[in-house]
Amino acid sequence: xxxxxxxxxxxxxxxxxxxxxxxxxxxxxxxxxxxxxxxxxxxxxxxxxxxxxxxxxxxxxxxxxxxxxxxxxxxxxxxxxxxxxxxxxxxxxxxxxxxxxxxxxxxxxxxxxxxxxxxxxxxxxxxxxxxxxxxxxxxxxxxxxxxxxxxxxxxxxxxxxxxxxxxxxxxxxxxxxxxxxxxxxxxxxxxxxxxxxxxxxxxxxxxxxxxxxxxxxxxxxxxxxxxxxxxxxxxxxxxxxxxxxxxxxxxxxxxxxxxxxxxxxxxxxxxxxxxxxxxxxxxxxxxxxxxxxxxxxxxxxxxxxxxxxxxxxxxxxxxxxxxxxxxxxxxxxxx
Numbered sequence: 261x262x263x264x265x266x267x268x269x270x271x272x273x274x275x276x277x278x279x280x281x282x283x284x285x286x287x288x289x290x291x292x293x294x295x296x297x298x299x300x301x302x303x304x305x306x307x308x309x310x311x312x313x314x315x316x317x318x319x320x321x322x323x324x325x326x327x328x329x330x331x332x333x334x335x336x337x338x339x340x341x342x343x344x345x346x347x348x349x350x351x352x353x354x355x356x357x358x359x360x361x362x363x364x365x366x367x368x369x370x371x372x373x374x375x376x377x378x379x380x381x382x383x384x385x386x387x388x389x390x391x392x393x394x395x396x397x398x399x400x401x402x403x404x405x406x407x408x409x410x411x412x413x414x415x416x417x418x419x420x421x422x423x424x425x426x427x428x429x430x431x432x433x434x435x436x437x438x439x440x441x442x443x444x445x446x447x448x449x450x451x452x453x454x455x456x457x458x459x460x461x462x463x464x465x466x467x468x469x470x471x472x473x474x475x476x477x478x479x480x481x482x483x484x485x486x487x488x489x490x491x492x493x494x495x496x497x498x499x500x501x502x503x504x505x506x507x508x509x510x511x512x513x514x515x516x517x518x519x520x521x522x523x524x525x526x527x528x529x530x531x532x533x534x535x536x537x538x539x540x541x542x543x544x545x546x547x548x549x550x551x552x553x554x555x556x557x558x559x560x561x562x563x564x565x566x567x568x569x570x571x572x573x574x575x576x577x578x579x580x581x582x583x584x585x586x587x588x589x590x591x592x593x594x595x
Contacts, residue, residue: 269469269476270572273581282317285583286339291355293324296347297428297449305558306344312576313342313583325350330358340365340586342579343555347425351555352378365586369554373529377552380422380454383528387549390527392520394549395539397456402447406439409455416458419443421450425553432458461542464507466521467556467564471531477518478567480538482507503563505570513540517547524549532585535564 290313292306293299306322313320323336325345333341341359343366345351353375359366369377376382387394398409400419410417410433419442420430429449431442439455446453463485467478484502507514521536530552537550556564558579568578 269478270568273573274577276584277577277580280580280584282580285318285587287337288313288318288320288583289323289333289336289338289341290320290344291323291325291341291350292344293326294345294347294350295326296345296349296351296424298346298425299326301557301559302344302346302350304560305346305562308558308560308575309342309344309579312579315576316580318580318583325355330355333358333362333364338364340583342367342583344558346555346557348378348423351425351553352423367582367586368532369528369530369534373531374554376528377530377534377554378423379452380420380551381452383552384454384456386527387524390523392524392527392549393546395457395459397454400443400446400453400455402443404439404443406436409439410436413455413457417455418458419446419453419455421446422452422454423450425551459539459541459548462507462509462540464517464538464540464547465535465563466517466538467533467535467567468521468525468530469533472526475522475525475530477522478564479505479570480507480509480514480517480521481505481563481567482509483563501561503566505566509540513545513547520547520549524552528552530554533564533582 290306290310292302294302310320310322341364343350345355349355351374353371356366356371356374360371376386381399384394384397396413398412416432416434418430419433429446431445433439433442443453463483464480465483466480468475469478470476482504486500517538521538524536525534533556535553535556539548539550541548556562558565565575565578
């Protein structure tokens with residue numbers, strides 16, 4: 261997105277919020293916590309979202325799906341919910357399916373897009389079928405031929421659970437001998453394990469907003485973690501990780517990454533918001549899609565708020581705008 265278009269997006273959002281009657285949003289539930297390996301981060305995201313909504317005059321309340329049965333949502337009489345859940349049982353289509361049955365509008369992608377995006381193998385298959393670049397991969401089993409895997413994907417390579425986020429269970433494998441241990445770690449967290457070619461270069465992420473043809477890419481962010489290791493700790497708790505927005509890369513490179521991320525978002529059928537993680541090959545300059553996050557983090561270290569701020573939108577305004585998108589779901593259902 262050009263600087264001019266970026267400013268226009270921020271201006272449009274602020275114009276919508278300026279005319280918003282917050283009482284029209286009714287009673288709002290913020291779904292947080294959950295039961296996935298990312299529970300701790302979800303609590304951080306959700307509490308940030310909750311405080312932002314309250315600061316805007318919204319009648320918002322926390323609902324921890326890890327401590328309460330989600331069917332209790334019926335008793336809360338929420339008019340809509342903001343999903344601040346990450347990983348399984350929150351970002352994988354399951355809670356979205358329940359909310360659809362309850363006819364309760366919610367933030368983020370629907371059932372199918374959420375289920376597809378949480379599955380790294382299904383995601384890659386869709387991207388490849390759409391001609392979008394993503395590292396070569398193989399699904400691993402306990403009986404995989406490790407030498408054949410290394411020959412196909414090259415070394416180093418990445419092994420990770422197919423349904424986990426935040427780098428949980430991820431290993432950078434530098435030798436064939438390390439593959440069985442890497443597989444066992446990933447398999448301890450998931451029934452499906454994927455190995456992919458390791459792309460060496462700049463680590464980038466691109467937030468996305470909107471739906472269908474009106475979807476737009478926000479500014480690209482360059483991530484520089486300590487020792488080039490963007491693990492769970494360095495993602496959420498380290499002050500050593502650097503984030504560059506603008507990236508310092510040539511405009512044409514940023515635009516190429518944005519175009520790829522936007523195509524990836526549309527191919528999966530995502531809506532409201534998302535974030536595509538991308539690697540920029542240092543040898544060829546070609547961007548490669550890693551994964552799509554359909555319920556991005558909203559912590560103090562999170563990247564969508566950072567990109568939105570570059571577009572002129574503060575955290576609380578971003579949260580309110582995301583919640584506002586649930587109004588359209590009711591309009592669509594009644595059309």
